[in-house]
Amino acid sequence: MGTITKSLNLLNFFSTERPEIGLTEFRKLSGQDKATVHRHLTELTESGFLEKNTASRAYRLGPAILRLAAVREMLFPTRAAVKPLVDRISETLGELVHVALFDGAAMSPLYHHDATIHGTRVHLKPSEILPMHATSSGLCQLAFGAPDLLDRVLSQPLEQWTDRTITDPGGLRQEVARTRASGIAHVDQGFETDVRSFAAPIFDIGELSIGSLAVAIPVSRHTDELEARIRDALKSGSIDVTEELGGVFPQSIKRVWQHD
Numbered sequence: 001m002g003t004i005t006k007s008l009n010l011l012n013f014f015s016t017e018r019p020e021i022g023l024t025e026f027r028k029l030s031g032q033d034k035a036t037v038h039r040h041l042t043e044l045t046e047s048g049f050l051e052k053n054t055a056s057r058a059y060r061l062g063p064a065i066l067r068l069a070a071v072r073e074m075l076f077p078t079r080a081a082v083k084p085l086v087d088r089i090s091e092t093l094g095e096l097v098h099v100a101l102f103d104g105a106a107m108s109p110l111y112h113h114d115a116t117i118h119g120t121r122v123h124l125k126p127s128e129i130l131p132m133h134a135t136s137s138g139l140c141q142l143a144f145g146a147p148d149l150l151d152r153v154l155s156q157p158l159e160q161w162t163d164r165t166i167t168d169p170g171g172l173r174q175e176v177a178r179t180r181a182s183g184i185a186h187v188d189q190g191f192e193t194d195v196r197s198f199a200a201p202i203f204d205i206g207e208l209s210i211g212s213l214a215v216a217i218p219v220s221r222h223t224d225e226l227e228a229r230i231r232d233a234l235k236s237g238s239i240d241v242t243e244e245l246g247g248v249f250p251q252s253i254k255r256v257w258q259h260d
Contacts, residue, residue, distance in 0.1 A: 006032070007040040011049065011061070012105070015127035020058035079111050081244050086213075087113045089237050093215060093229060096122045099202070099241060100130055100137040101211035102145060107137040110211070122195050122216040131191065133158045133172050134165045136199035137212040139185035142176045144201040144209035150176055164189045183253040184231055185212075194219045198230050200238035203247040210247070213238045231260075 013021055013029045021029070027037045041059060044050040048064030073079065082099045090097040090113040098112030107130035114121060132138035132153050142150050150173070158167040166172050179185040185199045199214035215230045235257045242249045 003040075006030075006036075007043055008049075009105070010037070010040055010044065011065070012103075012129060014061055015129075016125060017127070020053060020056060020060045022056070022058040026059070078245060082111055082241055083113075085237060085240050085244065086111055089213075089215075089233050090115045093226075093233055094118065095221075095230070096124060096216045097237075098124055098214055098216070099211060100214065102141045102209070106131055107135060107141060107212065118218075118221070120218050120220065122192075122218060124216065131159065131161070133167075134161050134187065134191040135214075136185040136187045136197040137214050139175055139179045139187065140199045140201040140212040140214075141209050142172075143179040143185065144203070146208065161191050162189055162193050166190060181256075183256050184234055189219065196222055198227070198234060200234035201253075202238055202245065203242045203249055205246060205248055207248050207250045210245075213241050 010026060010030060013026065023034065023038060023041065026041065027034050030037060032040075041050060045052060045059070045062070048062045048067075050059045051062040052059055078101070086097050086099055094115045094117045096112060096114040099110045100107040101110050102108075109124060109126060109128060109130065112124050112126075130137050132142055132149075142153065154169045154172065158169070158172065159165070160167050166175060175185075183200060185197075187197050189195060191197075195216055196219055197214055197216040199212040201209040202211045202213060204210045213234055215234065217226070217230070239249045239254070
């Protein structure tokens, strides 16, 4: 991993629950030595990606992040493009639906909607990072993303989130192969206990996956009938989202789905 990548990876530790991070906490989170972390933080601060709270001496996201985010959204308003599609699917199914994009290391939620018709619901934080090996969104990216992505993920230890998380490289390869064959990923309590998720890939113009459309439900609400409805919604929905974002959905996956 290059120096620039290591510096930028520090930004991934911020969330709505962790808006400010001090040097000591950064060192613990990153596993790097104090001098290296301090050097990275200094460079990020000088470039505007971070700013320092003079009172607490902790770091927070800087103005450069906001500027780049605004420019990207102005030029590529992806959130606005997927919103009506996600809302429609969520209201039809009565479940939490979200689109997540691949950020180079994990899946980042772009937009989600919950029809809120049930008392028991799945909660998704906008800043939540979805791990590649433990979520249906991640499995989709591993199956349909860059050819070397799976090997890159397997070059690092697979973190165990629940007692059902796949942490065995061979087991993960099998799940990715299963996802690639069916076009839809399914994870049963791999990231959160009592939550099942299903996802279908979203593609760019080169037919390479850039993200996923996913549905998450409580385990207690799962039925074969609901799963069938979810899979049908993901098949049509992922094609719609891909086309809305200017991508091309592979005919090979469409043919598989036509024979389901």
